[in-house]
Amino acid sequence: MVCSKKVRIGGLMVRLTGVAETGWRNRDSDLMYESRHTFMDELIDLTTVVADHCTEEFEIYEGRHSVDFEGTIPLDILSSVEVENYGAIRHMCTAVMPIPEDGDTEVIAEKSFKVFAMLNLDAPYMREPTQATEDEEIIGCCGRANGSIEATMKVAEVGLLAGEKTRITLIVENKSKKRRWRRKKERHECVLISLCQQLDFVATNRYDPDLMDRRSLTVAVENHGTCKAQPGMGVQTKEIEFEIPNGLPPTSVHANRLITISYFFKVDFEQFDVVVPVIIGTSKTPGPIG
Numbered sequence: 001m002v003c004s005k006k007v008r009i010g011g012l013m014v015r016l017t018g019v020a021e022t023g024w025r026n027r028d029s030d031l032m033y034e035s036r037h038t039f040m041d042e043l044i045d046l047t048t049v050v051a052d053h054c055t056e057e058f059e060i061y062e063g064r065h066s067v068d069f070e071g072t073i074p075l076d077i078l079s080s081v082e083v084e085n086y087g088a089i090r091h092m093c094t095a096v097m098p099i100p101e102d103g104d105t106e107v108i109a110e111k112s113f114k115v116f117a118m119l120n121l122d123a124p125y126m127r128e129p130t131q132a133t134e135d136e137e138i139i140g141c142c143g144r145a146n147g148s149i150e151a152t153m154k155v156a157e158v159g160l161l162a163g164e165k166t167r168i169t170l171i172v173e174n175k176s177k178k179r180r181w182r183r184k185k186e187r188h189e190c191v192l193i194s195l196c197q198q199l200d201f202v203a204t205n206r207y208d209p210d211l212m213d214r215r216s217l218t219v220a221v222e223n224h225g226t227c228k229a230q231p232g233m234g235v236q237t238k239e240i241e242f243e244i245p246n247g248l249p250p251t252s253v254h255a256n257r258l259i260t261i262s263y264f265f266k267v268d269f270e271q272f273d274v275v276v277p278v279i280i281g282t283s284k285t286p287g288p289i290g
Helices: 047-053 184-188
Strands: 013-025 032-045 081-083 087-098 106-113 130-139 145-155 159-161 165-174 190-204 212-227 235-243 259-268 273-281
Touching (some): 013 190, 081 190, 145 259, 145 273, 190 235
Parallel strands (some): 159 273
Antiparallel strands (some): 013 032, 013 087, 032 190, 130 145, 145 165, 165 235, 190 259, 259 273
């Protein structure tokens, strides 16, 4: 902080807050839903610290002042996230300095900051591979059966870190019948493998707390294309090295919160999707566990 002149102060207080808020209007019912939950509120008295910057009459000296402090972030902190028209989890640091000479005047400074909850991925089940399989019968012209397609997606580990690379194995068997003719552009058709972030929001009615509404938003945070399996070629296996983007908030570990974060891999086929849930964490011991 910078003081343009010497002035008497009444102390210095810093407050660390964390607030989860959700809110929207339901278009079908035209009802307003909104919820607010304060999960962190720590007040830190820095009056004795700022006294080193003041005279005996507690007048702060003219010039620039820097006051260091420490606060406690709870272990069950919620990770920062914000989506317009849905909700947000915000963390704020607010400093308040009373000025007695001007009556009830206070100098207030606010600064938002990001927090990611700690989620260790060393539990045995988080280091194991995970997979999902889907299959679908293909119907051709005039409703005739044209074979089937089966796909399995395997992810090397359930628990993943932002910034790390993981191995994805895609096993596809396209049992559909070959076409007698094929357009050139179909020779290089691709399927898209996506890492998706799902955000689930809960809010209560403004006038009836027993009335709740839910919203969900799914965003592909990273994509990787690979060639589509050709019919009549038997089982085809593809190995993909997939890099997890940096800066992702970890998977939520608390149920029944206003905002919940989860992740899954999805591969899109014309007939179906294959979905494999994963967990994004913040720490992992290198190498195998146990």
